[in-house]
Amino acid sequence: MAEASDLSWRATEILTCQMCLKEFKNAKMLPCVHSFCLDCLQGHCKDKAPGDDVACPVCQKEFRIPDTELEALPHNFFIQNLIDARDDINRLQQELRSALDSETSLQKQLEQNQAKEKQRNYRMRKAKSDAKKKEKQMRVKLKLASETERDLRRQVTELQQQQLQQVAGAHERTQEKTVKSFNKTAGHSKPGTFPSMLC
Numbered sequence: 001m002a003e004a005s006d007l008s009w010r011a012t013e014i015l016t017c018q019m020c021l022k023e024f025k026n027a028k029m030l031p032c033v034h035s036f037c038l039d040c041l042q043g044h045c046k047d048k049a050p051g052d053d054v055a056c057p058v059c060q061k062e063f064r065i066p067d068t069e070l071e072a073l074p075h076n077f078f079i080q081n082l083i084d085a086r087d088d089i090n091r092l093q094q095e096l097r098s099a100l101d102s103e104t105s106l107q108k109q110l111e112q113n114q115a116k117e118k119q120r121n122y123r124m125r126k127a128k129s130d131a132k133k134k135e136k137q138m139r140v141k142l143k144l145a146s147e148t149e150r151d152l153r154r155q156v157t158e159l160q161q162q163q164l165q166q167v168a169g170a171h172e173r174t175q176e177k178t179v180k181s182f183n184k185t186a187g188h189s190k191p192g193t194f195p196s197m198l199c
């Protein structure tokens with residue numbers, strides 16, 4: 001990590017103009033190999049004319065202003081290539097971060113969907129289990145209800161039979177009393193007459 005930080009600092013130092021302390025813009029290289037922005041050199045040589053000797057702002061080694069002005073100084077393609085490479089790296093890093101963010105977002109969404117699916121499956125299994133339990137309970141209740149109904153029918157039948165027996169017994173006793181009363185009445189009546197109760 002420290003090496004990467006040192007490398008980044010070194011790259012920034014290489015790409016920084018020693019006059020404006022900003023990143024090179026249209027870097028021009030002097031014969032002493034020091035490079036500066038074209039605008040910085042033009043400001044440095046504003047009182048000079050083509051053919052005049054000017055000292056390098058860093059090493060003080062003199063160089064001659066070209067007859068066609070400072071634009072004729074060689075362009076530092078090495079620095080420009082470094083800037084372009086740095087920009088490409090930054091762009092690729094940004095694309096990589098964006099891709100990683102998208103991947104992270106998709107992974108998170110996938111995990112959420114999996115969690116929802118798991119929860120939905122759990123609810124479905126629980127619903128099936130609850131339905132089976134309720135079905136079992138209903139079967140037990142239906143069985144108990146059926147048994148209860150049979151017991152009630154049996155009790156009703158037995159009660160009806162008991163009532164019929166009681167009615168038959170009462171009717172039989174009533175007939176016996178009637179016969180006895182008739183016989184008793186018949187025994188005290190005059191010949192040729194009928195008891196009034198037979199009328």
